[in-house]
Amino acid sequence: MTDAILPPPKKDPQKRTRTQTLPSGLRSRAALGLTAAAAEGRFMLQVCGECGALQYPPRDACSTCLSTELPWRDIDPAGKLIAETTVRTSTNTYFRERTPWRVGTVRLDAGPSVMCHVHGDAPRGGRVRIINRLDKSGQGVLYALPPEGTPNMEDDPQLREITADPKFRRVLITDARSENAVALAEAFAKAGASIIFIGEPEGWRPYPHRAALDAIPNVQIVPLDVTDTASVAELAGEIGGKTDILVNNARFVRPGGIMDRGDTVFARDEMEVNYLGLIRLAQSFGPAMRGRGADGDNSAAAWVNILSVYAYSNMPAFGAFSASSAAAYSLSQCLRAEMRPGGVRVMNVYTGPTDDAWHQPLPPPKVAPAALARSIVSSLKDGLEDVFVGDVAKDLIERWRAGAKVLEREMSETDGGGA
Amino acid sequence: MAVRTSRRMGYEGVVLAAPATTPYQRFSKETAHWWIARALRQSLQSAGLSPRDVDGFSVASFTLFPDTAVGLTQHLGLTPRWLDHIPMGGASGVVALRRAARAVQAGDADIVACVAGDTNHVDSFRRMLSSFSRFAQDASYPYGAGGPNACFALLTDHYMSAYGATREDFGRICVAQRDNALKNPHAVMKKPLTMDQYLSARMISDPIALFDCVMPVSGAEAFLVMREEDARAAGLPHAHIRGSIERHNAFPEDPIQMRGGWAMDIDELYAMADAKPDDMDLLQTYDDYPVISMMQFEDLGFCGKGEGPAFVRERDLTIAGDFPHNTSGGQLSAGQAGAAGGFIGLVEAIRQVTGAAGPTQVEGATTAMVSGFGMINYDRGVCSSAAIISGAGT
Numbered sequence: 166m167t168d169a170i171l172p173p174p175k176k177d178p179q180k181r182t183r184t185q186t187l188p189s190g191l192r193s194r195a196a197l198g199l200t201a202a203a204a205e206g207r208f209m210l211q212v213c214g215e216c217g218a219l220q221y222p223p224r225d226a227c228s229t230c231l232s233t234e235l236p237w238r239d240i241d242p243a244g245k246l247i248a249e250t251t252v253r254t255s256t257n258t259y260f261r262e263r264t265p266w267r268v269g270t271v272r273l274d275a276g277p278s279v280m281c282h283v284h285g286d287a288p289r290g291g292r293v294r295i296i297n298r299l300d301k302s303g304q305g306v307l308y309a310l311p312p313e314g315t316p317n318m319e320d321d322p323q324l325r326e327i328t329a330d331p332k333f334r335r336v337l338i339t340d341a342r343s344e345n346a347v348a349l350a351e352a353f354a355k356a357g358a359s360i361i362f363i364g365e366p367e368g369w370r371p372y373p374h375r376a377a378l379d380a381i382p383n384v385q386i387v388p389l390d391v392t393d394t395a396s397v398a399e400l401a402g403e404i405g406g407k408t409d410i411l412v413n414n415a416r417f418v419r420p421g422g423i424m425d426r427g428d429t430v431f432a433r434d435e436m437e438v439n440y441l442g443l444i445r446l447a448q449s450f451g452p453a454m455r456g457r458g459a460d461g462d463n464s465a466a467a468w469v470n471i472l473s474v475y476a477y478s479n480m481p482a483f484g485a486f487s488a489s490s491a492a493a494y495s496l497s498q499c500l501r502a503e504m505r506p507g508g509v510r511v512m513n514v515y516t517g518p519t520d521d522a523w524h525q526p527l528p529p530p531k532v533a534p535a536a537l538a539r540s541i542v543s544s545l546k547d548g549l550e551d552v553f554v555g556d557v558a559k560d561l562i563e564r565w566r567a568g569a570k571v572l573e574r575e576m577s578e579t580d581g582g583g584a
Numbered sequence: 585m586a587v588r589t590s591r592r593m594g595y596e597g598v599v600l601a602a603p604a605t606t607p608y609q610r611f612s613k614e615t616a617h618w619w620i621a622r623a624l625r626q627s628l629q630s631a632g633l634s635p636r637d638v639d640g641f642s643v644a645s646f647t648l649f650p651d652t653a654v655g656l657t658q659h660l661g662l663t664p665r666w667l668d669h670i671p672m673g674g675a676s677g678v679v680a681l682r683r684a685a686r687a688v689q690a691g692d693a694d695i696v697a698c699v700a701g702d703t704n705h706v707d708s709f710r711r712m713l714s715s716f717s718r719f720a721q722d723a724s725y726p727y728g729a730g731g732p733n734a735c736f737a738l739l740t741d742h743y744m745s746a747y748g749a750t751r752e753d754f755g756r757i758c759v760a761q762r763d764n765a766l767k768n769p770h771a772v773m774k775k776p777l778t779m780d781q782y783l784s785a786r787m788i789s790d791p792i793a794l795f796d797c798v799m800p801v802s803g804a805e806a807f808l809v810m811r812e813e814d815a816r817a818a819g820l821p822h823a824h825i826r827g828s829i830e831r832h833n834a835f836p837e838d839p840i841q842m843r844g845g846w847a848m849d850i851d852e853l854y855a856m857a858d859a860k861p862d863d864m865d866l867l868q869t870y871d872d873y874p875v876i877s878m879m880q881f882e883d884l885g886f887c888g889k890g891e892g893p894a895f896v897r898e899r900d901l902t903i904a905g906d907f908p909h910n911t912s913g914g915q916l917s918a919g920q921a922g923a924a925g926g927f928i929g930l931v932e933a934i935r936q937v938t939g940a941a942g943p944t945q946v947e948g949a950t951t952a953m954v955s956g957f958g959m960i961n962y963d964r965g966v967c968s969s970a971a972i973i974s975g976a977g978t
Contacts, residue, residue, distance in 0.1 A: 189721070191714065250730070250741055251789065252730040282727055
């Protein structure tokens with residue numbers, strides 16, 4: 166059984182904040198397939214396209230028939246822990262600081278043996294299931310869990326290194342005025358976040374759910390307008406050093422593409438919030454978060470962007486908004502690269518149409534705020550990097566992967582619901 | 585795989601001579617080039633030869649980068665007509681012997697100098713581990729970065745649960761080797777080791793503790809391969825090659841390493857040498873961790889699979905014992921000088937069967953088996969090799 170982590174003590178400001186060291190991020194190009202699968206939390210291995218043999222470690226040619234056709238496939242994660250060790254000394258500083266560290270050899274039911282990290286509750290010599298997740302260097306690693314859940318399982322120190330669990334962490338959610346704010350705050354409160362800061366733009370202007378927000382335990386409503394550099398900088402000055410998870414929830418959405426709008430007013434607003442807002446937040450909060458990636462149980466852990474799945478392929482009915490999402494998506498890749506030295510995860514949550522006023526004419530299915538919030542929190546606990554919420558987003562990414570150009574043509578036929 | 589039936593050509597007329605060991609150092613500011621030069625020079629001097637006499641050159645080293653054997657020829661002023669670079673770590677000694685012997689037999693070279701050496705700088709071990717091989721980089725180093733300690737810990741853990749071996753069984757190997765090392769003035773480890781000390785040592789990567797691990801050092805080893813008639817003419821003590829085997833990536837279907845490639849080829853080795861296990865006066869196994877020595881006892885035919893623990897309980901592995909093993913102290917007590925760890929047993933065995941081992945001499949030894957094991961490419965050692973050699977003894 167895992168020992169439950171305790172509420173972290175108040176930080177001693179005189180002590181040096183521990184620098185984030187990283188496990189080795191060196192990988193061959195083939196091995197990056199594991200990383201790509203880990204971003205979505207999928208356990209995939211190469212399977213020979215000709216003879217069907219499973220391969221591990223990742224290869225450039227099949228070790229059974231020499232075929233070079235080795236696509237990645239989802240694999241049954243069940244296996245048996247056939248050997249284990251507890252590393253107590255390591256040549257790598259990251260592990261040296263975190264010993265003892267349990268690793269093992271798991272023989273997969275599907276065939277090959279894999280070396281992997283091992284959860285403290287995985288029974289010696291017993292059945293395990295493998296998950297594939299990103300480690301602090303942002304590379305895919307295999308991790309053996311007990312076959313069933315165990316008490317406080319999520320508090321295993323090795324597991325917490327690959328997740329971004331909100332428990333005892335301090336969260337900043339931008340845009341109190343958004344329809345998602347209450348659901349997000351409730352979900353983080355339920356997940357044990359110690360403080361939930363909610364950034365509120367234009368506080369003088371009333372909005373219906375303010376009282377509901379205020380009533381959620383551990384919520385603190387703070388002034389924050391992501392279109393105002395000074396406002397963002399001021400809040401970062403106050404709470405930047407204790408923001409462990411940032412949920413970039415501010416979105417400006419209006420229907421319309423290019424010609425039916427007739428001017429660039431909304432397009433500017435979309436870029437101001439969806440693109441420049443992300444830059445402002447990242448410039449003010451990013452450095453402090455990156456510097457606190459190894460700051461104990463409430464270290465900085467994750468940056469969450471809520472993006473439209475139409476970042477991947479433009480939906481003309483919301484064409485200009487899609488473009489701003491694409492810009493934010495591209496920027497998130499840059500943010501990931503910049504956050505990586507600090508071991509802070511940048512998680513993108515892609516959603517299809519959300520169940521709100523601006524998507525009102527669109528047909529279902531739409532993503533409800535509570536569903537979005539649940540997905541964000543569970544994905545943080547799960548340690549994911551790319552999350553597709555709802556059927557529309559999941560369907561779109563499948564079609565995008567199958568053929569981006571085909572999808573582009575299909576999207577031009579997509580009904581904007583008369584919007 | 586089908587059992588070989590065709591009889592291999594023997595190594596008649598080719599001998600091993602001039603074994604040389606440069607005393608090891610824990611850390612060195614010198615380079616692999618420096619260490620290799622020292623061992624080569626020592627070997628040639630003992631044979632009364634000059635670098636000009638060497639027309640074949642075989643090198644094994646991890647720390648020559650950016651050089652290979654090619655760069656060494658110019659660096660050391662050699663002009664060989666036969667050149668080899670063997671990247672097989674712990675298997676490199678016997679592999680060097682095999683290849684060089686064939687070159688001499690075929691007349692491609694007259695005198696092949698086989699050298700292995702590495703330097704050990706303060707941070708060189710860590711840097712070597714992180715990029716040791718592609719599979720290690722991708723699939724073992726990211727998991728705790730325990731290096732070979734962790735890999736062998738997994739093999740040891742599995743072996744213990746599969747065959748009921750205890751830490752004490754492995755301790756017998758380590759303690760006996762330390763006893764041997766105390767007779768070897770060049771061994772890095774100079775203090776006696778008791779079983780209690782072995783068992784109470786701090787854990788490094790469970791179940792592997794401090795005295796299960798080799799200490800990386802700087803050092804080099806060398807020997808010469810030449811025609812028997814030339815060795816006789818020069819009055820050089822020499823050893824004959826009775827047989828040899830090598831195998832790579834054996835038993836890939838084993839879920840974890842329980843045996844090495846020797847198990848595939850051992851019958852052929854004994855047949856080639858016209859010998860049996862009992863004929864061996866001593867055994868030099870590759871011993872970076874005791875579990876792999878125990879597997880060699882089994883795979884080389886000294887006991888059955890899983891009988892290693894009982895074997896070490898019954899036998900005395902010291903120089904004066906009934907099963908002399910790793911008589912110089914092996915890597916566990918003399919130190920692991922990189923690729924020279926693949927030579928240490930062979931060079932010591934040449935000394936033993938030619939009666940030149942001095943303080944570590946096994947009385948009356950004329951026949952020895954040497955085995956090599958190398959390259960934890962991912963989760964197991966990929967290369968294995970073994971040879972039986974014999975000499976005139978004392």
